[in-house]
Amino acid sequence: MxxxxxxxxxxxxxxxxxxxxxxxxxxxxxxxxxxxxxxxxxxxxxxxxxxxxxxxxxxxxxxxxxxxxxxxxxxxxxxxxxxxxxxxxxxxxxxxxxxxxxxxxxxxxxxxxxxxxxxxxxxxxxxxxxxxxxxxxxxxxxxxxxxxxxxxxxxxxxxxxxxxxxxxxxxxxxxxxxxxxxxxxxxxxxxxxxxxxxxxxxxxxxxxxxxxxxxxxxxxxxxxxxxxxxxxxxxxxxxxQGMIGYREQKLLDYMKTPRTINQAVEHRIIYRKSDVGASNDRSEHWMLTQHVERLLKAEQLQEVEPGVFQAC
Ligand SMILES: [Zn+2]
Structure with a gap:
């Protein structure tokens, strides 16, 4: 408590x-x-x-x-x-x-x-x-x-x-x-x-x-x-710590359809849609980029064409 x-x-x-x-x-x-x-x-x-x-x-x-x-x-x-x-x-x-x-x-x-x-x-x-x-x-x-x-x-x-x-x-x-x-x-x-x-x-x-x-x-x-x-x-x-996996799952769900990181940033996985602004965009982009790298390594995501990712 x-x-x-x-x-x-x-x-x-x-x-x-x-x-x-x-x-x-x-x-x-x-x-x-x-x-x-x-x-x-x-x-x-x-x-x-x-x-x-x-x-x-x-x-x-x-x-x-x-x-x-x-x-x-x-x-x-x-x-x-x-x-x-x-x-x-x-x-x-x-x-x-x-x-x-x-x-x-x-x-x-x-x-x-x-x-x-x-x-x-x-x-x-x-x-x-x-x-x-x-x-x-x-x-x-x-x-x-x-x-x-x-x-x-x-x-x-x-x-x-x-x-x-x-x-x-x-x-x-x-x-x-x-x-x-x-x-x-x-x-x-x-x-x-x-x-x-x-x-x-x-x-x-x-x-x-x-x-x-x-x-x-x-x-x-x-x-x-x-x-x-x-x-x-x-x-x-x-x-x-569980939020890391939660975000990852949310990203995988969104990328069931092939998407770019920029599309995911605009969609918002981590921040709320109402959290606008250049610095939130930058943070969302870097956080999602790291998740994409991790999911590629874990073979849960594949790059179907340059810069476009899809859940496996
Ligand atoms: Zn700090």
Missing amino acids: LSALKKSVDTPESPILNFGASTVFIGRNGGKFPYGNSVLVQGSEESIVIDPSKSFKNHFDQLPKIDRIILSHCHQDHVAGVYLFPDASCHAHENEVDAIQSMNGLCNLHGVPVGERTEFETNVLEHFSFSPRTDTVGYKDGDIFDLGGDVTVEVVFTPGHTHGHSCLLVRGKHRKDDLLFLADIELSGFGPYYGGVNSNLEQFDQSLDLVRSMDIPWFCTFHHLGVLDKEAFLKRSAQY
């Missing part, structure tokens, strides 16, 4: 939850985009913040001195509170350090076409307070940040959403308080998002297998759900 309100000590709009060394700050509107849930981890020697969100500034006065910022990945909503901590060292996966080091890197991670960059840049400066950190240090899978007093944060590399996406495992004195920050393995009803230029369906699927195999008592998403116990996590993550 959901246990997000177990130890609420703040207003219902913005609960703060404690799990040993971890404090989860639920973002505004329950952490719904553009907001998100951030985690403070306190050891005996260091305090760190994971993914400071747009609404994290509301808690600034309650925080101890922050020594490090650890970013699960560098999408705009996950880096919106980086500017609050100019004196803390900043860490991101080595695959996407460039996305927090410069605006150009951030545009590349988001796959913004040259013609749309001015609008994107204005948006991230105005609404996400983007503040490049050229001194960001790259981390890799298995790296451990030791905060002192038996408190550690370990990198669990989970690519797929982006090519550097990582979950962060917080361990303290008591195993019962261990918490895995899932970042944008967000367990939403929409299902996994692998529609960015650096996204990968196959990797996302494998990352889901990995986190589902981990024996951790608490799991925390950046958006929507907040903190779940293991039972709730296993249930939600099974539904979430």
Whole structure:
């Protein structure tokens, strides 16, 4: 069952939850985009913040001195509170350090076409307070940040959403308080998002297998759900991962008649028909392209003429 309100000590709009060394700050509107849930981890020697969100500034006065910022990945909503901590060292996966080091890197991670960059840049400066950190240090899978007093944060590399996406495992004195920050393995009803230029369906699927195999008592998403116990996590993550197969079946049904990927994009397999716009078109196209590749490999789809596919 959901246990997000177990130890609420703040207003219902913005609960703060404690799990040993971890404090989860639920973002505004329950952490719904553009907001998100951030985690403070306190050891005996260091305090760190994971993914400071747009609404994290509301808690600034309650925080101890922050020594490090650890970013699960560098999408705009996950880096919106980086500017609050100019004196803390900043860490991101080595695959996407460039996305927090410069605006150009951030545009590349988001796959913004040259013609749309001015609008994107204005948006991230105005609404996400983007503040490049050229001194960001790259981390890799298995790296451990030791905060002192038996408190550690370990990198669990989970690519797929982006090519550097990582979950962060917080361990303290008591195993019962261990918490895995899932970042944008967000367990939403929409299902996994692998529609960015650096996204990968196959990797996302494998990352889901990995986190589902981990024996951790608490799991925390950046958006929507907040903190779940293991039972709730296993249930939600099974539904979430199941969306991959659901989409695949929908695509196969649509391609019983020979179709191109562009026709499938227009028809909409993943987004709703009402989700219009160039960026949704691009995401739908890339997600479906990856599904087509996977189904071709599995011999469930065949290319009947160049660029035209039919279910076998
Ligand atoms: Zn993201």
